[in-house]
Amino acid sequence: MHEQLGRADVAGLGAPYAEPRKIESLSDCYFYHTMDVPGHGTIAGEWDLRGREGEYLGHFDFAGKRVLDVGAASGILSFFIEKQGADVVSYDLSDEFDWDIVPFEVNDNKAARESRRNHLRMINNGYWLCHEAFSSRAKMVNGVVYDIPTSIGSVEVSVFGSILLHLRDPFLALENAARITDETIIVADLSPYSKLKSKFAKNPKFMPRGSDPHGITDGWYRLPPLLVEEYLRILGFEKARIEWHKFTYGSQERWIYTIIADRVRPKRNV
Numbered sequence: 001m002h003e004q005l006g007r008a009d010v011a012g013l014g015a016p017y018a019e020p021r022k023i024e025s026l027s028d029c030y031f032y033h034t035m036d037v038p039g040h041g042t043i044a045g046e047w048d049l050r051g052r053e054g055e056y057l058g059h060f061d062f063a064g065k066r067v068l069d070v071g072a073a074s075g076i077l078s079f080f081i082e083k084q085g086a087d088v089v090s091y092d093l094s095d096e097f098d099w100d101i102v103p104f105e106v107n108d109n110k111a112a113r114e115s116r117r118n119h120l121r122m123i124n125n126g127y128w129l130c131h132e133a134f135s136s137r138a139k140m141v142n143g144v145v146y147d148i149p150t151s152i153g154s155v156e157v158s159v160f161g162s163i164l165l166h167l168r169d170p171f172l173a174l175e176n177a178a179r180i181t182d183e184t185i186i187v188a189d190l191s192p193y194s195k196l197k198s199k200f201a202k203n204p205k206f207m208p209r210g211s212d213p214h215g216i217t218d219g220w221y222r223l224p225p226l227l228v229e230e231y232l233r234i235l236g237f238e239k240a241r242i243e244w245h246k247f248t249y250g251s252q253e254r255w256i257y258t259i260i261a262d263r264v265r266p267k268r269n270v
Ligand SMILES: C[S@@+](CC[C@H](N)C(=O)[O-])C[C@H]1O[C@@H](n2cnc3c(N)ncnc32)[C@H](O)[C@@H]1O
Pocket: 032, 047, 070, 071, 072, 073, 074, 077, 091, 092, 093, 098, 099, 100, 120, 143, 144, 145, 146, 160, 161, 162, 163, 166, 167, 188
């Protein structure tokens, strides 16, 4: 019976796709990315990837692929990948799930988690507003990255754009996506070291400071590319290349690396 369905339909059987939301007002949204949205013009966000999405994603050719965009936020990468002719599943938290807050004993972590959930609702709203404005067919699944449902079905490619740094267990996150990824994992992230120093460095940089409980509470590790490469090799994505870019975030120029890692043999463990 399944032979008569498209591949995405087969994969989608039982998949917990989120119901698209009708968003009436920009004031219900938060934009993580600066986006040019049909009918709404340019909406300013924290992070401007416009025109450089392809570079950020390692110049990968997504045409004809089924792709999981992990940590989609406002969706700029999902919509870019879809435009290249891919079938996209966006994945992100929603207001039903908790961010990996750094649980400083002296902080009110319950309140911080609650406030994140409200923020996530507005981020999700921004995604849905764009989804409609771009007439996107991308699907959204909400959940934590350590629990990516296998009912999504197989994808050829998984993309991790600037999410690993927010996780207390980045290896587990990659392992979860690897279970359903047949060909390639792409990781784009902020480098802890310069391009030159990263040739040798394998130690992650732990970001929160015990002495500064009001400093970084939403991020954990900046992972050097050699370490991420090692993680991916362990998970079966053994053939990797790295690209480097400089992006401006806030007022600072930062080194971002993109790893494009391919399986060299079919996956064994699901
Ligand atoms: C910095 S944004 C990255 C957005 C986009 N991928 C990019 O590369 O610009 C990080 C995204 O990861 C999501 N995220 C953070 N922690 C997560 C978790 N534990 N599980 C699932 N998604 C998470 C956030 O909600 C957010 O949308």
